[in-house]
Every structure is written in structure tokens, then in C-alpha cells.
Amino acid sequence: MPGKDEKPKTQxxxxxxxxxxxxMVISKIERDGQNxxxxxxxxxSLPMKAVIRPDEARKGIRLIGLKTLLFLxxxxxxxxGKQAGQAxxxxxxxx
Numbered sequence: 001m002p003g004k005d006e007k008p009k010t011q012x013x014x015x016x017x018x019x020x021x022x023x024m025v026i027s028k029i030e031r032d033g034q035n036x037x038x039x040x041x042x043x044x045s046l047p048m049k050a051v052i053r054p055d056e057a058r059k060g061i062r063l064i065g066l067k068t069l070l071f072l073x074x075x076x077x078x079x080x081g082k083q084a085g086q087a088x089x090x091x092x093x094x095x
Contacts, residue, residue: 012040 012018028039037056038050064072
């Protein structure tokens with residue numbers, strides 16, 4: 001049990017592969033001047049820092065279609081829903 005002044009450790013946001021294995025844990029996202037720095041671990045052990053520049057973020061927004069943009073507006077308010085990989089498999093089975 002953590003002491004009175006200690007914060008409990010949070011695992012961070014996990015990113016999964018389509019087969020439900022853990023790909024990456026993002027522990028922190030912070031601003032560094034005009035950039036975003038993403039801190040995390042890949043495959044459970046390899047520490048990494050990724051930098052997202054404003055021009056690359058704009059390119060990323062262009063990758064999102066209208067249907068995905070509408071989904072993102074409600075994404076944070078949804079329940080757990082389908083686990084990683086289930087949606088991909090159901091799309092492949094329906095095609």
C-alpha cells in the first residue's frame with residue numbers, strides 16, 4: 001500500500017495488436033515547446049520517446065475519414081465494447 005505522500009503508479013494507456021497482445025504502454029504525453037513527446041515502452045521492455053511535430057499531427061488528421069472523425073467525438077464516452085482485434089476479425093469475416 002502506498003504511503004500517504006506517494007502517488008499510486010498508473011500503468012498508462014495500452015495499445016494492442018489485432019491479436020490482443022500488448023504492443024505498447026504509453027506512460028506520459030507532454031508538451032515540449034511546439035511538439036508533443038510520448039513516453040512509453042514497446043513490447044513491455046523497450047523504453048521509447050516519440051516526438052510529434054505540428055506538421056506531422058496535421059498529416060495525421062488528414063488520415064482520419066469523416067466516419068472515423070464522428071466516431072472519435074463519442075469514443076471517450078463509450079463502454080469497453082469490443083476488445084482489440086475483434087472488430088478487425090469481424091470486418092474480415094464479413095468481406
